[in-house]
Amino acid sequence: MAVIEAAAVVNTLKGAADLIDKLRGSDDRDQLRAGVASLADMLVDARVKALDLIGDRALLIDERAKLNERVKALEAEVARVTDFGENSQKYERIRMPGGKFVFREKNPPGGNAGAPFFCPQCFMKQHISILQGRIIDSFHFCPNCKWNDHLNE
Ligand SMILES: [Zn+2]
Numbered sequence: 001m002a003v004i005e006a007a008a009v010v011n012t013l014k015g016a017a018d019l020i021d022k023l024r025g026s027d028d029r030d031q032l033r034a035g036v037a038s039l040a041d042m043l044v045d046a047r048v049k050a051l052d053l054i055g056d057r058a059l060l061i062d063e064r065a066k067l068n069e070r071v072k073a074l075e076a077e078v079a080r081v082t083d084f085g086e087n088s089q090k091y092e093r094i095r096m097p098g099g100k101f102v103f104r105e106k107n108p109p110g111g112n113a114g115a116p117f118f119c120p121q122c123f124m125k126q127h128i129s130i131l132q133g134r135i136i137d138s139f140h141f142c143p144n145c146k147w148n149d150h151l152n153e
Helices: 002-024 029-088 120-124
Strands: 091-095 101-105 139-141 148-150
Touching: 002 029, 101 120
Parallel strands: none
Antiparallel strands: 091 101, 139 148
16 A cells, blocks of 8 residues: 555656656746646645655554564463473373362372372463362362362362
8 A cells, every 4th residue: 555655656756857847948938837836736745645655654663563562472372382282291180089170290209199289270271380288178279260179079
């Protein structure tokens, strides 16, 4: 669009230059008067189109800045999802004695006994959050999303 408008400005200016060349050789007062009026119209037209282009350019620069921000945000999101996808392979979903599902590392250092459980709700949202729990009644809660349950019931 801007290219077409820029070409129109150039064509208008070329038309004005051609008219000037034509008028240079004229001694006809009426022809000169009409030519000057035409030149004035052409220059106003070119000026309006040029101002539109400047406005379009400012909008395009603004739009490009917004798109660049969006691209950066999407790249960060892709990196986060990719990292989670690779990291999530280290975890497995396990069913607790009471039938509830949580996540645990597949091979926790020190073995499964005492290994932390991870919040199922956060895991589905691609976030790893360690469940906090009480030994006495197996009540566990997520400090991130506030999910909670008694895992042995
Ligand atoms: Zn959670």
